[in-house]
Amino acid sequence: MMLLVLILHAAAAVLAPVAIRYAGNRALYGLALVPAGTFVWAAVQRPPLAETYPWVPRLGMDLALRMGTLSWLMLLIVSGIGAVVLAYCARYFGEGDPGLGRFAGIFLGFATAMTGLVVADDLLLLYVFWELTTVFSYLLIGHKGEQSAGRRAAMQALVVTTAGGLAMLVGFVMLGHGAGTYRWSEIAEGPLPANSAVAAVLILAGALSKSAIFPFSFWLPAAMAAPTPASAYLHAASMVKAGVFLLGLLGPLLVQAEPWRPVALAAGVITLLLGGWNAMRQHDLKLLLAYGTVSQLGLLTIALGAGGQAAALAGAALLLAHALFKAALFLVVGIVDHLAGTRDLRELSGLGQRMPLLAVIAALAVASMAGVPPLAGFVGKETLFAAFEHGGTTDRLVLLALVAGSALTVAYGLRFLWGAFATKPGVAPLETPRPGFAFAAPAGLLSVAGLAVGVSAGWFDGLLGPYASQFPGQTEHLALWHGFGLPLLLSAAVLAIGGTLFAMQLRGRPWPGRRLPYAETVYKWLMSAVDRAAVEVTGATQRGSLPFSLGIILVVLVLFGAGTLVFVAPWPTDIRLWDSPLQLVAGAVVVSSALIAARSRRRMTAMILLGVSGYGVAVMFVLHGAPDLALTQFLVETVTIVMFVLVLRRLPVRFSARPLRVTRIMRAVLAVATGLVAAGMAYVAVGGRIATPISVDFAEPAVSYGGGHNIVNVALVDIRAWDTMGEISVLVVAATGVASLIFRRSGALQRRRAEQGTPSAPPGPWLRAGDNPEARRQSIILQVVARLLFHTIVLFSIYLLFSGHNDPGGGFAGGLVAGLALTTRYLAGGRRELNAAAPVDAGLLLGAGLLTAVGTGVVALISGGAVLQSALLDFHLPLLGHIHFATSVFFDIGVYLIVVALVLEILRSLGAELDRQHEVATRRERRAIERQKEPV
Amino acid sequence: MTPNLVYVVVIGVLFAAGVSMVLERSLTRVLMGMILLGNGVNLLILLGGKAGTPPIVGLGPDEEMADPLPQIMILTAIVITLGMTAFLLALAYRSWAMSGHDEVQDDVEDQRIMQLAERDEGSGTDDKDHHEAVR
Structure with missing residues (x-):
């Protein structure tokens, strides 16, 4: 409930x-x-x-x-x-x-x-x-x-x-950790966990800051x-x-912790007095109430933090009383503000005569706040006085503070009433409308509730008693009549002193004191110091230059990496040169092409060497025993080269001017240092591997559970299915990003869809080539061969997709191969040929792929498994015989579609659209030249 | 496990070459540097696993099989690199088409903060009337 x-x-x-x-x-x-x-x-x-x-x-x-x-x-x-x-x-x-x-x-x-x-x-x-x-x-x-x-x-x-709140959270964690549970009803059973003193202080910090207790x-x-x-x-x-x-x-429970009671009492007393004192200096009625609230919260902190039965009972009663009268008073201020247009008590005048009923409502609330019998505030305050009546020196001091604070409360309560409703000499009475019933009723309801609670104090004693009885100490009861005694005397004294204080102020005695020392100054100083420090640190480290920021990151990597390598790391003693001498050959190719690529200033040269280095890495994968990696690396490297060529044909031949010599040397030093640290890390990390790898147990479940022999591909769609899901999402985002960067206007997206109004090869014999204007510039032999091979390559890609579970291949490799088939068509015949080969919207294909992949996960979920869990299906089909496959194949199909779509999107954007933009620009240039030639 | 010297050298060189390219301003060059770095990292991960026969059950004895786990992780990395390459290339082209070069410019906001730091001023987020003053 x-x-x-x-x-x-x-x-x-x-x-x-x-x-x-x-x-x-x-x-x-x-x-x-x-x-x-x-x-x-x-x-x-x-x-x-x-x-x-x-x-x-x-x-x-x-x-x-x-x-x-x-x-x-x-x-x-x-x-x-x-x-x-x-x-x-x-x-x-x-x-x-x-x-x-x-x-x-x-x-x-x-x-x-x-x-x-x-x-x-x-x-x-x-x-x-x-x-x-x-x-x-x-x-x-x-x-x-x-x-x-x-x-x-x-x-x-x-x-x-x-x-x-953060301090409090730490306190909670300490408390919960010490007790072994975070359930308060269980912790409260006791005993007090160790370290509770610290936890108590932290929790107090949270509680006091929330309740606006000094110094917060x-x-x-x-x-x-x-x-x-x-x-x-x-x-x-x-x-x-x-x-x-x-x-x-x-x-x-926590009152047993040493600092709880003294801290609560001290903070409460200071807040009670400071808040009351400041309330007397306010001219804004709402601020007057706010300082009054601060003061009353101090009172509540004393009552509920003192840790005795009587004080707790008084605290509970005051909690209720305060909520009733303070909310009522705020609502009254809202009405006054609304109707008179001001909350400044120096400008308000004559409102008591204009709206007597509202004045009565406010007076009732103020009376409760001041502790006038028979209202709720009186009942609570009497009990609180009684709670501190019999104690030692501390209790007597607190009692004194309570009397002083309550007197201030009476004084500012009267100030509020006078400020809001009195007719002031020298201020013209305001002609304000009267509040409607529905506007005033809420405040009236709360005020009257304060009276009702006060009158039925005995009944509330029974209701709140169980809470207070958790505390030790003398037993008190909530009642309107406690008999003649110190509390009643004090209540009377409070009213008398408070009245006198207000009378003195009214007669023109200025209320002494400037702004009392509050922590606000400290807060402001702290905030501006944080701001300054942030500016200095950001200005020093984040200079807006990408090389500089990367440089800082790399320097940190080098310093920490080198430090760890030199001082901490266990250096392995033995090293082998290679697993097979072929690795040396491949490694030499990778190293030399990477080094020359880094030195080359020509874009195409650098790109081709980069490709060579990538193929070299693929060979190293083969030699390591990673055919899937090698296959994917080969294909990705090829697609990368195609992409680079497509873009670089439009960019300048050379990279932009080299940086200054000094920075060049610094970069070289940093590069060499990073290389050394990376090599050192590789050396040490591998030497440090002594535990048996977790993957030795992968083989058996890959077959029995994943339904395939190729552990790498089975794992990709099984234990790492979530990562693969994330990965294909990245591909979808990248493909969409590429398209949105290249197609400049939304109208241009039509071309991306390769639909009506966009060029596409006319229907006819599928081997006929050279009948589109763009293709005439290309080799006819290339076009025919591309068309001849296209279907074979696509078929092969589908084979790779399905065989991937048992042999090298899989959705990625298959998709890349199909993408390369499309690439061949595009390279042979231009964008019309591409549209003929793939008359689909790449975005649609991306969506279909993602839907298939997600759908596989959802179906697994619906059929009672975990998301993306795969199941094995075995059945017989006529002609084909025994069929055995894992449902994760569908996931792989999604991957395949997305990869194909990514390559298609790349070809449409970086290929076809760049061609078109180039054509348009050339045509415009030619026209401009012709226009210049024309005689004027 | 015993480290393999060829790998260690190749990893070091790929890192060094990659870093030297990444630290320049031309976006295509930065991208090439990232690809070299990526290859270096992939080899670093691969080196963490044992070399051997391809991890396909039934191809050879299980004991001689290469460690599949690093391979699984690298496969994801390779494909992600492809997506990133495509995106950065499109970005480089766009930058060239719009401003005539593919250089990464300094960030203007960062420079403003540097100017504030030189003048020993705060950002003004705590300042009471900062926004009004700006208006």
Whole structure:
């Protein structure tokens, strides 16, 4: 059921933009049904609930969902407030706002992630949802991407919370590794794994940064660049609570780790006071609330990080209370901003008289925040005071801070009410319209809920009790009336001090202090330092010159390679000269032609020597006992030569001017050094091979399982089938790339298809040659021989394709041979002859080949095997006799088609199209010359 | 396994010749260098496996068979090289057709970053009003 909730949320997120495009803002009410339904479902559940679905069994990672009491509470908050805020959005955004679809989609995406976060039991799963909330928050803060403030704030929030999240992940891994499981419900059973102190600090870093606790507080006020509904939901009610939620979730176990409690208490106290103090200095109502939220998160950190029963109970109650009143206040700010056009409390005046009902709603929320009985905030705060009533010096200091912080809360709460609704002397009252019912209702609902929770405190005590009882220490209960005692006295004092503070400020006492020392300066300095360093490093290493970049890579290779060879590598003692003396001959050919090719300045010379060297390598393959490699190398080398000739006939004869002498010498040195290192690596690596190769066992399964005797070809379509699949995909991409580079206009692609309107040989006797204008320039004998041989070669290529399973050959070799047959036709008779030989679209052939190959894999999958698994078929056919073949033959056919198509594409592009472009250019030149000759 | 001297020398020379060609600016020359390098790497991989009779079951005793695994990997490499060669040749031709040469030019963006580094400036991605200033 929890999984279903997640799926429904995700589906709503995906559908939101579409729904809003068709139904407008009303669609938001429909979308709100998803979180609302979740709320109702969760409200009737009684934790704990758990469900598990297998996800990545090899990592031992399951979709483990679990809802304890705290998770249940958070789920209610997340879904309930999510639904209310969505409903509010319908009025907040103007009808037809172009950004609303995107906003609603991201908003619901965030709700999905947040729901997942609170119900995840697996720590890694929790981390995934945690980071998803960060990403969605980033998108929502940057909703107005055209404003630099929004972009900067979004980036700041992303960097700070992601950095914290990464630290937390390390903490999780340490914890999970120590405990032997990542399931929190199992880790929580104890005992505390070793190294938990470090893990605790890392997890705290993640939690505190997410909840904007000192020293990470600065991102939250900046995040107010988000639309107000997003602020209300993410940056007040739900996401920033993720940090304190984690404190509360892990607290029962991790509070035993030494640094947990002191760090949480110290950070919480500082945040509580700093946030409250700064809230008093704000003029923007939304920023005032943001600093207030920072302060309240400090309070929650104290409560949930303290690790006692009473504090935890107070923390849970405050978590709920804060979500209710802070979301309500944000919604009120949104309404005020919307109707009055400003959030500056120096400009707002007279709104209380214009909209008394909204003022009452806000007052109710502020009262809850200030801790006025009988509201939810009062109940939580009283219990928190009681929790620190009886402890030692630390507890008393914390209690003092709590009183001070709460007094500040009262003061800025009053400042908020005064700022938003009071009629100020010297400021003309604003003539604003009244908010409609549907606009104000969400805020009112939340405010009244705060009252309801406060009144039914005893009932909530029973609900939240199971969570708090995980902690040791004195037992407290949530109640409206705790009797006369220190907590009640403190509550009264807080209200009195807070009221006095606000009165003092109102009378014109300037609130002291500049911007308090926040880590924002450090953040900015750090970011600009990173930026500078990146520029320097990039500027020094990446100079835009390809030879320079390659040079750096090669220098690194040489330095590390040579270093390893000299200092570490075990040099083999014996060496043999050759396996057979023929290798020496082949090697000499390869070496000499490669060296001359490298020195040659003429393109054709270099290319021909390159070909010779390639054929030499093929001979070496033969001598090594690799006939398939040799065959393929021979064919590929031949096709390469053809391609080079086709292109080089258009390029200048010589390579461009040689570089300067100095760089030439440096290049030569680097080349020799790389050669030496490569030779050294070859020498050492081969000497280092002592283990039995895995391939000694290939022979038997190749026959029994793969159905062929040629191990290399069987493996290519079996154990390495995925690699072959990738390889043919590369060929498809390369072929398409070649065509798109050569055919300059899309209209030219017609010629690529060799269809109507393109030249092709007329039907007639197939041996007749020389009847097309292009072919007249070629040798007729060549054309006739090409036609005579063509079918024989194609037949041979098909033989190679099918015999490849048992003898040298296979799809690649077969395809290349067929391609060479086409090449012969093209070379003999030009592009018309090519079209006559292959009247098909190469692209179509590529697609057919890929489809055949993929189809083989899919069929294997459907028939119950793994993708691309091959099966053996045996049957009898009349005349032909016994037929035995492996289904991987179909895969090979796909390979064959793709290779043929690649060669065809090359011939059409580098051959035929280049011919045509050349003809057009020549004709144009000739016409230009004739025009010049004409008398003017 | 004992290294084979002919292979070691051939591999070294192919690498050296390939690198010297790759470090130039003419794209066709770079491509030729890549092909030489590729042949060198293929031989390096091949040398890692035993030489012997072709790895076809039934052709000879299994013990004398050449190691098939390096061959399987090299076969893929050879064909990929073919695709890459075709693509780079088309690229070289296109470059020649459009600008009259097939040289790889310096990257303009990289040069801009170098200028920033010389002026000791940041890229401005963290700068608040950089984009507005640019506009």
